[in-house]
Amino acid sequence: MASSSPSPSPSSPAQARGGRNPLEEWSGRVRALEAGFRAWMAKQPIHVEAVVTTAAGAVQGGALGGLMGSITADGGAPWVPPLPPNANPQAMASFKQAQVLAAGPLVQARNFAVMSGTNAGISCVMRRIRGVDDIQGSMAAAFGSGVLFSLVSGMGTPNPVANAISSGVGFAVFQGGFFMIGQRFSKPQGVSEHNYYARTSSMLQNLGLEKYEKNFRKGHLTDHTLPLLTDSALKDVKIPPGPRLIILDQIKRDSGLAKAQ
Structure with missing residues (x-):
């Protein structure tokens, strides 16, 4: 009778959770909360x-x-020395x-x-x-x-x-x-300190694409440009095809919800 070999056990809690680092996961949640708060404040x-x-x-x-x-x-x-009366x-x-x-x-x-x-x-x-x-x-x-x-x-x-x-x-x-x-x-000359990226940051955090926020900032793609974004615009700021599709699909969904309301 063939003996069944024991299944390998994960070597660390991070591997048991799919290889995610607990510290990175906690930091991502904090960043998501901060982005959500900034988005709420902007409204x-x-x-x-x-x-x-x-x-x-x-x-x-x-x-x-x-x-x-x-x-x-x-x-x-x-x-502190005392002050003379005169x-x-x-x-x-x-x-x-x-x-x-x-x-x-x-x-x-x-x-x-x-x-x-x-x-x-x-x-x-x-x-x-x-x-x-x-x-x-x-x-x-x-x-x-x-x-x-x-x-x-x-x-x-x-x-x-x-x-x-x-x-x-x-x-x-x-x-x-x-x-x-x-x-x-x-900062480079001509780039303002506050360009209103609150909604953009919150969206990218929710999609797990927060690392591309710097691409939006470099291309000056602010919250006001979200409804205008196209595949070509995202390609110009060097965002890969997969994330581009996810971002455009999310913008389309948000636009549909806004019209329904």
């Missing part, structure tokens, strides 16, 4: 996106400020700045939450109004965050309005320079 009214973006920026800034405040509370900040306004302003930098976690969290939330909210509104992330929107957001940071932190004493405006201008100039440097070294 919301401007005030909803502004509120959500401002809140997220405030939470991130508050966490960073709290961490910095904890470091200073542990002795990382320089000692100090001039310039000395008073410098003293207030030193106090802000030496503040505790709660104060730092509040200051950075206001600064980051304001910057994120204004950037969001400017992007929706202008349709692009550019230096004007970046500088406007930095000016607003600088003004509110100065007022909330008390750095503007004894002339709060004048010093707040001065802080806003300083923030705007710094942010404008940083934006120009980033544009020069991180």
